[in-house]
Amino acid sequence: MYRYDEFDHAFVAERVAEFRDQAERRLAGELTEDQFKPLRLMNGVYLQLHAYMLRIAIPYGTLSSKQLRMLAHIARTYDKGYGHFTTRQNIQFNWPALKDIPVILEELASVEMHAIQTSGNCIRNVTADHFAGAAVDETADPRPYAEILRQWSSVHPEFSYLPRKFKIAVTGAEHDRAAIQTHDIGLHVKKDGDGKLGFAVYVGGGQGRTPMVAKRIRDFLPEEDLLTYTTAIMRVYNLHGRRDNKYKARIKILVHETGTEELTRQVEAEFAALKLSGEELKLPDADIRAIENYFAPPALAERAEGWASVVAERKADAGFDAWLRRNVHEHRHPDYASVTISLKGIGEVPGDATDAQMNAIADLAERFAFDEIRVSHEQNLILPHVARADLKAVYDALVAIGLHTPNAGLVTDIIACPGLDYCALANARSISVAQEISTRFGAQERQEEIGDLKIKISGCINACGHHHVGHIGILGVEKKGTELYQITLGGSADENTSIGQIVGRGFTAEEITDAIETVVETYLANRADKTEDFLAAYRRLGAAPFKEALYGTEARAA
Amino acid sequence: MKILTANRLMDGEAVWLAADHSWAETIAHADVATNADAEARMEAIGAQGIAANLVVDVNFVDVELIDGKAVPIRLRERIRAAGPTIRRDLGKQAAHGAESAA
The missing domain is CATH 3.90.480.20 (Sulfite Reductase Hemoprotein; domain 2)
Structure with missing residues (x-):
């Protein structure tokens, strides 16, 4: 694991002291809420439905036992005895008091953790394959590159006030478990014909109200050029990304409106200019290897x-x-x-x-x-x-401890955002829907009969629950004061990323579990055989049999 | 009909403006505005709450009277008044019981 050096310790300690001062001044009335809000957001502090929420960064999802114990301590001491692990490999606490947050940050710093850049229009926590360093299909561990990007992007003076938030994901394997094509920048660590390490670079993926699959703008970027090329992308985005409309401010919109070919040309031109200008951030091999050493695999003794x-x-x-x-x-x-x-x-x-x-x-x-x-x-x-x-x-x-459920990748292994039970932005509940579906399909034999199936649920169009890329996606909306759930089918977030298609009119909270069961039963009735999983069957069959099953004559009339 | 809600600055707790101008922790104590004059009066008190650094995010909530109780029309506000529907052991429903029911 990466260990803080003196600079890291000093930097985080300074930020904790700074936030302590800001929070004290806010509580004393020396700062207004308008002045304080952007400051608290820079430190991961949101105001949600019931209380403040603190989002803590877990860089590329990697934790030590000591760090996890600290999260447990925070849950027990300052919150309500639990934490919520998120779709960005972070953790959120739903009930901290503002007066306690400086001390929480101080405790986190003692185990080399913080909440910096977990909000705001900056480069957020860089995410990576959760099997990094262990996966059998891996070309190289993606975490050293994620760590290099983390260090480079932390309070980067040029990229701290971007048009909108910016998310980077890295995979080191052919099978993408990090959903890189749904990120602003996705990096796939690979080797060229000479065995040299580098990256395929994807840009402009994202979910939210305008879901887009990222475009590959570089088949192979040499390892040493990682930061120079990322800088080039960020500069093009920072210059041309829209700041007049937050719904059109993500880089995916810039890529879409500019066109992949032209955007690639702009990035390559900026990259070339950086290399000529003396601003090039060429990564020295020794530095890369030094970071890599932090992530060296443990000494695995023979245990045959x-x-x-x-x-x-x-x-x-x-x-x-x-x-x-x-x-x-x-x-x-x-x-x-x-x-x-x-x-x-x-x-x-x-x-x-x-x-x-x-x-x-x-x-x-x-x-x-x-x-x-x-x-x-x-x-x-x-x-x-x-x-x-x-x-x-x-x-x-x-x-x-009740955490032995054998359902990884099955129908009950559901992603769900906090939804209307906690989130100030949500329009509908998502956790309750996940719980009901999980209960309906809970029998192990039935789950295994259904096989691999990813259900993802969001309580609003911001899509924190990744519904666009669920094999079955569920989007909660508010219609005439009640919750309504739209179903999308055929989404995926792996190396063959696709955006799910809306299947038809929505269902009420009382209807949605039955509707999902209808979709699943339709798959079971129509799959070629047990080896054809839901996504493969959907891609072969298309939406028609599912629409027919859900809407019957209504679907035929349409 | 409207009630005025906010979050307490110190801890983020959802609160409602009561008839005695205090910020109550349960919706059962919320003062109900039935006309524009009452709304204006409550809005002014809300502004005082912001200025005094007692509360943030002050907003009116549409309600209807059911069995004499002010009940928010939007589910969002009903959940805010009670606590998470998925954890009845948390939030105001746990701390205040029936007074939190919306």
């Missing part, structure tokens, strides 16, 4: 005994067997695996974890997973390196 022990253990425990099938993933070392700790218990709130659960997971990571935890953008936690021989012990410990 796990192959035999797991066979015996899964025979004796059906729950463990199901968990192995769904929540355990291949690791680059054959004696090890990566584990998904599902924060999607049947009928539970997606992404929530109690302080006790966080502490227990921190203990598990320390004991069995080299002190490392990841947050996935799918709102689960990951233990990236677990010996197969230890899987049963990890499973048993998860059973004890």
Whole structure:
């Protein structure tokens, strides 16, 4: 893991002191709310429906046990005993008092964490594949590049007041688990023909009210040019991105309105100019390797005994067997695996974890997973390196804290934004819908019969619940004072990213679970065979059979 | 009919303007404006609350009277008055019981 150096410690400490002063002046009436609001937002402090909300950055979703214990401590001491892991690999606390936030930030700084740039029109937390450094299909660990981008973008004087917020995601694998094509910049770490590392560069992806799939503007960018090229993109966006209309201010709109070819030309011209001007930020190889060293894989001893022990253990425990099938993933070392700790218990709130659960997971990571935890953008936690021989012990410990649900990637592994239960922007509830769908499909046998299926739910068009890229997406809107839910089908956020299509009129809160069941049953009735998953079947069949099943004669008339 | 709501500066707690000009923690104590004069009066008190750094984000909420109680028309405000529908153990519904019902 990355460790703060003296500069990092000093920088974060200064920011904590600065915010403490700002908060004290606000509470003393020396600052008005208009003056204070942009300052608190720069430190991740929002005002939501019931209280303030503090969003804490978890760079590229990587946490140590010590850091997770600190989050548990904050949940217990300053909040209401739980935290909410988000689709941007961050954590949010829903109930902190403003007067306590400076002290929370001080405690966070003690474990090398902060809330800087988790809001505002700046470069936000850089996200990455949650299996980084462990995945068998990985070309290179994406986190060193995410860390380089984090350091470069932190309070970057030129890019702290962009037209709108800016999100960067990095994957190091062919199979994209970081949803890079739905980000403002997506980076795919790859090698060229000579085996040199670099990136395919995607620009202009995003969700919200105008969903767009990012365009690839560079097939291969040499590793050393990462910051120069990113600077070129940011400069083009900062200069030409719209500031007159916040709904048209993201770079996706600039890419769309300018055209990919012309935008690429502008970026390449800026890139060339930077290289000539002496402003080039060429990354020295030694610096890259130094950052890389922070992310060196743990020393994984041979643990071949796990192959035999797991066979015996899964025979004796059906729950463990199901968990192995769904929540355990291949690791680059054959004696090890990566584990998904599902924060999607049947009928539970997606992404929530109690302080006790966080502490227990921190203990598990320390004991069995080299002190490392990841947050996935799918709102689960990951233990990236677990010996197969230890899987049963990890499973048993998860059973004890109720986090053993074997549903990773299944119909109940639902992404949901906080929705109208917490969020000041939301128009409809999303968590309650997720809970009802989860309960409806909760039977393990039925879930596994349905197979891989990603349901994603947003409570407003800002799409924090990623509904546009759900195989089944659900968007909550407010119509005539009541909640109404639109269904989209066929979305995906992997290497074949697609935006889901609205299937027809919306459904009430009372109807939506039945409607989702109709969609799922239609898939089961029409799939070629069990190996054709929902998305593949939808792409083959199109929307027609689903519309027919949902709307019947109404669909035919349309 | 309208009531005036805000969030308390210190802790962000949702509050409502009461008839005695205090900021009540439950909607049951909200003063109801039934005409423009009352709204103007309440708006002025809200502005005083902002100036005194007691509250932020002051807004009127449309309500209807049901069994003599002011009930917000929008679900958003009903949830705000009670707490998360998915965690009945949290928010005003947990702290104040029936007084938080909207």
